[in-house]
Structures are given as C-alpha cells and as structure tokens.
Amino acid sequence: MxxxxxxxxxxxxxxxxxxxxxxxxxxxxxxxxxxxxxxxxxxxxxxxxxxxxxxxxxxxxxxxxxxxxxxxxxxxxxxxxxxxxxxxxxxxxxxxxxxxxxxxxxxxxxxxxxxxxxxxxxxxLRGLTAEYLVRRLYKIKPGDVALVHAAAGGMGLLLGQWANALGARVIGTVGADSKVDIAKAHGCRDVIVYSREDFAALTMELTNGVGADVIYDGVGKSAFLKSLDCIRPMGMVISYGTASGNVGAFDLQLLHRKSIIVTRPTLRxxxxxxxxxxxxxxxxxxxxxxxxxxxxxxxxxxxxxxxxxxxxxxxxxxxxxxxxxx
Structure with missing residues (x-):
C-alpha cells in the first residue's frame, strides 16, 4: 500500500x-x-x-x-x-x-x-506545552504577573488564556497593532507592541517597578536578554522557543543581581x-x-x-x- x-x-x-x-x-x-x-x-x-x-x-x-x-x-x-x-x-x-x-x-x-x-x-502539542508551563514548571497562582511574548501567536493565545484563568494578570507583547485586540481577547489585560515600544520599560511601569513574576519567551534571541530587565527579583524567565533565533551564550552574572531563575525546558x-x-x-x-x-x-x-x-x-x-x- x-x-x-x-x-x-x-x-x-x-x-x-x-x-x-x-x-x-x-x-x-x-x-x-x-x-x-x-x-x-x-x-x-x-x-x-x-x-x-x-x-x-x-x-x-x-x-x-x-x-x-x-x-x-x-x-x-x-x-x-x-x-x-x-x-x-x-x-x-x-x-x-x-x-x-x-x-x-x-x-x-x-x-x-x-x-x-x-x-x-x-x-x-501547544496545549500540552502550555499545560506544563502554567501548571507545573511555574505554577501560576492568583495575583501573579505573567509576561507572555508573541501573545497573538499559537502558543501565546493559549498561555494568555490559561494564565488568566488561573488568576494571573497577563501582559502580552505583539509585533503589530493589528494583533493588540486579538491578544486582549485571549487573556491579556495589557498589550505592548514590541516593534515600536520598549517592552521591558513598559512592563516595569505597569508593575510599579517590580517586574513580572514569570516571563514566557517563545521568541528567543530578540527578546531574551531584555526580558531579564523586567523580571522581578527571584522571578523565572522561561525560554521555551526560538522563533527569532537561538539565545546563544550569555553572561550568567546577568542573573546575579536579582537572583533570576532561567530555564530552557522541552515538552518531551x-x-x-x-x-x-x-x-x-x-x-x-x-x-x-x-x-x-x-x-x-x-x-x-x-x-x-x-x-x-x-x-x-x-x-x-x-x-x-x-x-x-x-
């Protein structure tokens, strides 16, 4: 056959x-x-x-x-x-x-x-990825602030909704103004257009200078290092995808000042x-x-x-x- x-x-x-x-x-x-x-x-x-x-x-x-x-x-x-x-x-x-x-x-x-x-x-595949990201790797709880990169993408839509349903305040980043309403309709309270706005500065502003509790980064190279600037002390930055390219080597001392937790998980x-x-x-x-x-x-x-x-x-x-x- x-x-x-x-x-x-x-x-x-x-x-x-x-x-x-x-x-x-x-x-x-x-x-x-x-x-x-x-x-x-x-x-x-x-x-x-x-x-x-x-x-x-x-x-x-x-x-x-x-x-x-x-x-x-x-x-x-x-x-x-x-x-x-x-x-x-x-x-x-x-x-x-x-x-x-x-x-x-x-x-x-x-x-x-x-x-x-x-x-x-x-x-x-995205659903099972979202499941472990919001329920097991970082257990979202009411009151958490979650920053979701590419919030209008296939993974972002699931992460925004699920984190919101678990009680998080979700901040999303998108690449175009046309995607703002889509992200807001899928769990994001605030949406930042990263192509023309400084997402790290705006995230710090939206969190009164504290930063996000968890950052879900499926973008990789163009978003990862800047994400370290808007995570709270002892917060977790999860690099689960590399749509813009691999993160590559970076200085671990960048994590030192705020005791940042960084992880690169895989679904399997x-x-x-x-x-x-x-x-x-x-x-x-x-x-x-x-x-x-x-x-x-x-x-x-x-x-x-x-x-x-x-x-x-x-x-x-x-x-x-x-x-x-x-």
Missing part, C-alpha cells in the same frame, strides 16, 4: 518540501495504522526543515516532517489493548505529514467527543511517562471543554499546499493555530 506524504531530501527553505508517494507498511507489535483526518502545523516544523531542530533530530534523509495529528485507527498490531479500530485518537510523534501512517500505540490519546480532530491536531521531558502524558492531555482537554481556554483553528491547508503553509507560517503575518487536511 502507498500513501501520500510530504518529506524533505535535504534541509532548506519551503522549496525542499516534496509531496510524494511512499510505501506504507502494516502495523507491527504495539503499533496501529492510522487514517489521518488532520495534521498539526507548528513553527518547530520549520526548524526541522532547515536542520535546526537540535541534537535530538538525527533521522536519515528523506524525512517526513510534522509532529502531531489526529485521525481514526484502521488496524492494530499485536499486543495493542488500549485501542481498537474505529477509535478517534490524537498523538505527538514525528512523521505526521502523511495521509496514513503507522504509529506506536503508546503515543496515542483517546479524544473526548467534545474535542474535534482539527482542534486536537492543531493544538495538542514533561510528558515522558504515560502517566504524565495522559494527565497533561486530560488537563488540557478539560480546560478547553470547560471554556477556560478557547482552542481555535484559524487556517487550514491541503497537504499538497504545504510549501505555501510554511511560507505563511514564517511570514509572521499569521495569527493562531493552523491545520493541514490530508
């Missing part, structure tokens, strides 16, 4: 993305064959395409991109007991840009009926066990079902249109999550 896939044979820009046919094997022990109904599109996909995904990305070419999706199980391999044909599921696992694929059953999550395939595929360690994976997903699905977090899909693309999808993703002109429909 063959299936349509998008893969790369070398690293580079959107032009290296190839829509092709590939052989599809039967599921082995502990695996399932999944007919995908939706595939997530994440900025991290562009890092893998460019060869900047980090030391963990050692797959041999050609590589099928993508890291999350949703669909219906068609067949199961031996030893699979938690899932059966016909189950609606979502997952986080490399190689998502495909119409059908074989995945380890341990990567799958049952989808509640209230969560659509499109929402699950577009937001699962926070959902490494099945127990943590299921608990994080349950918390995210509950937040969506209860209305604390609106998980929205703002754009959709055909799998054949993947080059345009990557071009628009990298343009920074897009707002919120997108999904690929096989």
């Amino acid at each position: 063959k299936t349509a896939v998008v893969r790369i044979h070398r690293h580079g820009g959107p032009e290296v993305l190839q829509y092709e046919e590939a052989e599809l094997r039967s599921p082995g022990p502990g695996e399932v064959l999944l007919a995908q109904t939706a595939i997530g599109l994440n900025f991290a996909d562009t890092y893998q395409r460019e060869g900047e995904a980090g030391p963990h990305d050692t797959a041999a070419m050609p590589i099928i991109l993508g890291g999350q999706g949703a669909g219906v199980i068609e067949t199961v391999g031996s030893g699979v007991s938690l899932f059966k044909p016909g189950d609606r599921v979502a997952y986080i696992h490399p190689g998502a840009y495909a119409e059908r694929r074989v995945v380890p059953a341990g990567t799958l999550l049952h989808l509640p009926p209230q969560i659509s395939d499109e929402v699950a595929a577009a937001t699962l 360690t926070w959902i490494a066990t099945r127990t943590d994976y299921e608990a994080a997903a349950a918390a995210f699905f509950d937040a969506v079902i209860s209305g604390k977090v609106r998980a929205e899909v703002n754009r959709s693309y055909a799998l054949r249109d993947i080059r345009r999808a990557h071009e628009e993703l990298e343009s920074r002109a897009t707002v919120g999550p997108a999904v690929i429909i096989p």
Whole structure:
C-alpha cells in the first residue's frame, strides 16, 4: 500500500518540501495504522526543515516532517489493548505529514467527543506545552504577573488564556497593532507592541517597578536578554522557543543581581511517562471543554499546499493555530 506524504531530501527553505508517494507498511507489535483526518502545523516544523531542530533530530534523509495529528485507527498490531479500530485518537510523534501512517500505540490519546480532530491536531502539542508551563514548571497562582511574548501567536493565545484563568494578570507583547485586540481577547489585560515600544520599560511601569513574576519567551534571541530587565527579583524567565533565533551564550552574572531563575525546558521531558502524558492531555482537554481556554483553528491547508503553509507560517503575518487536511 502507498500513501501520500510530504518529506524533505535535504534541509532548506519551503522549496525542499516534496509531496510524494511512499510505501506504507502494516502495523507491527504495539503499533496501529492510522487514517489521518488532520495534521498539526507548528513553527518547530520549520526548524526541522532547515536542520535546526537540535541534537535530538538525527533521522536519515528523506524525512517526513510534522509532529502531531489526529485521525481514526484502521488496524492494530499485536499486543495493542488500549485501542481498537474505529477509535478517534490524537498523538505527538514525528512523521505526521502523511495521509496514513503507522504509529506506536503508546503515543496515542483517546479524544473526548467534545474535542474535534482539527482542534486536537492543531493544538495538542501547544496545549500540552502550555499545560506544563502554567501548571507545573511555574505554577501560576492568583495575583501573579505573567509576561507572555508573541501573545497573538499559537502558543501565546493559549498561555494568555490559561494564565488568566488561573488568576494571573497577563501582559502580552505583539509585533503589530493589528494583533493588540486579538491578544486582549485571549487573556491579556495589557498589550505592548514590541516593534515600536520598549517592552521591558513598559512592563516595569505597569508593575510599579517590580517586574513580572514569570516571563514566557517563545521568541528567543530578540527578546531574551531584555526580558531579564523586567523580571522581578527571584522571578523565572522561561525560554521555551526560538522563533527569532537561538539565545546563544550569555553572561550568567546577568542573573546575579536579582537572583533570576532561567530555564530552557522541552515538552518531551514533561510528558515522558504515560502517566504524565495522559494527565497533561486530560488537563488540557478539560480546560478547553470547560471554556477556560478557547482552542481555535484559524487556517487550514491541503497537504499538497504545504510549501505555501510554511511560507505563511514564517511570514509572521499569521495569527493562531493552523491545520493541514490530508
């Protein structure tokens, strides 16, 4: 059997993305064959395409991109007991840009009926990231001040809403005036347009000179060092993404004066066990079902249109999550 896939044979820009046919094997022990109904599109996909995904990305070419999706199980391999044909599921696992694929059953999550395939595929990775960022790595509590960079982006929309629902005062930064109202509609009380305003100075002004309790930085190089100027003493700066480039080396003495805590986490360690994976997903699905977090899909693309999808993703002109429909 063959299936349509998008893969790369070398690293580079959107032009290296190839829509092709590939052989599809039967599921082995502990695996399932999944007919995908939706595939997530994440900025991290562009890092893998460019060869900047980090030391963990050692797959041999050609590589099928993508890291999350949703669909219906068609067949199961031996030893699979938690899932059966016909189950609606979502997952986080490399190689998502495909119409059908074989995945380890341990990567799958049952989808509640209230969560659509499109929402699950577009937001699962971001949702589980937001979960550990606001509930476990830094436990947001009422009265906290949280600064969220790129507050109108896919992650920013979730972080702003969830932190607000947990009682934080959320300050967001955005790159354009057109995104101010979007950020405010998703949990931000105050919004700073960083392209024309000094976000560090304004954050200090908005907090009466104290600074934010926690800063969520998915931007990286262009935002990280300046974030150290507007965190409170003993506050935490969380560098969870590098949309503007890697932070790179910096002088640890910059943390000394205010005893600043800096961390560079990754989702895979926070959902490494099945127990943590299921608990994080349950918390995210509950937040969506209860209305604390609106998980929205703002754009959709055909799998054949993947080059345009990557071009628009990298343009920074897009707002919120997108999904690929096989």
